[in-house]
Amino acid sequence: MELTTEIIKELREKTGVSVMQCKKALEEAGGDLAKAEVILKKHSAASAEKKAERTLKAGAIGSYVHDGNIGAMVVLSCETDFVAKNPEFGTLARDIAMQVTATNPMYTVMLEISEEAKQAAVAVFEKEVAGKPKEMQAKILEGKLASHFRDHVLLEQPFIKDESKTVQGL
Numbered sequence: 001m002e003l004t005t006e007i008i009k010e011l012r013e014k015t016g017v018s019v020m021q022c023k024k025a026l027e028e029a030g031g032d033l034a035k036a037e038v039i040l041k042k043h044s045a046a047s048a049e050k051k052a053e054r055t056l057k058a059g060a061i062g063s064y065v066h067d068g069n070i071g072a073m074v075v076l077s078c079e080t081d082f083v084a085k086n087p088e089f090g091t092l093a094r095d096i097a098m099q100v101t102a103t104n105p106m107y108t109v110m111l112e113i114s115e116e117a118k119q120a121a122v123a124v125f126e127k128e129v130a131g132k133p134k135e136m137q138a139k140i141l142e143g144k145l146a147s148h149f150r151d152h153v154l155l156e157q158p159f160i161k162d163e164s165k166t167v168q169g170l
Contacts, residue, residue, distance in 0.1 A: 003031060013146055015040050016110040016155060016168065044111055058084035062093025064101050072100035092170060098160065099167055105154040113149060121148055 003026050011022040011033060017040050025043070029035035056077035065071035076093040078084050107113055125144045129137045150156045155168035 003027065007031065007033065011036055011040075014110060016153070017044070041111060054079065057081070060084055060090045060093040062090065062095070062097040064094060064097040066101050070101055072097045074100060095159075095161060095170070096154075096167065099157065100154065102160050103151075103154075103157055105157060106152045107149075108154045110149065110153050110156065113153070118145075121145055 003023060008019060008022050008026060011017075011026060012019055014033075015022065015037060017025075021040065021043070022036070025036040025039040026033075028039055056079055058079065058081040059075060059077035061073060061075055063071060063073040074093050074097040076089065076096065078089065083089055122141070122145065125141050125148070126137075128144065129140045132140055155166065157167050159165045159167055159170060
């Protein structure tokens, strides 16, 4: 099966993984999206395990409290104190805490979303698109799901200080 940019883009939007990793997973899965997602989950678990072995000895804590009512605290870790002492790193931690306070995300990354949560969202949105023409329902449903999860996944959200960037893009 020939891999198109659309299928690679779709996998990237679902998982939040880099384009090259999506392409490799799709090639390995023979173009099957479901198999590619499983491959990426295995790969990310192995990658996370490898990174977990590294000790993150430095970091910054960022906090933000809005009007004394609601707030968030974020621990942003790094491998060296050189990075941790950089004022921009501390500002980034505070900005992410502000983002969390403002948006209250349910997930940090797309891979945290369980199948049950995906199915529940599909069930809700299927009811909303039920009155639409059959040929449009799948596309509308896909768009609604992408928008819903983009709003509820921290790294996929538009950054509140510059909506042309995502939190992951910071």
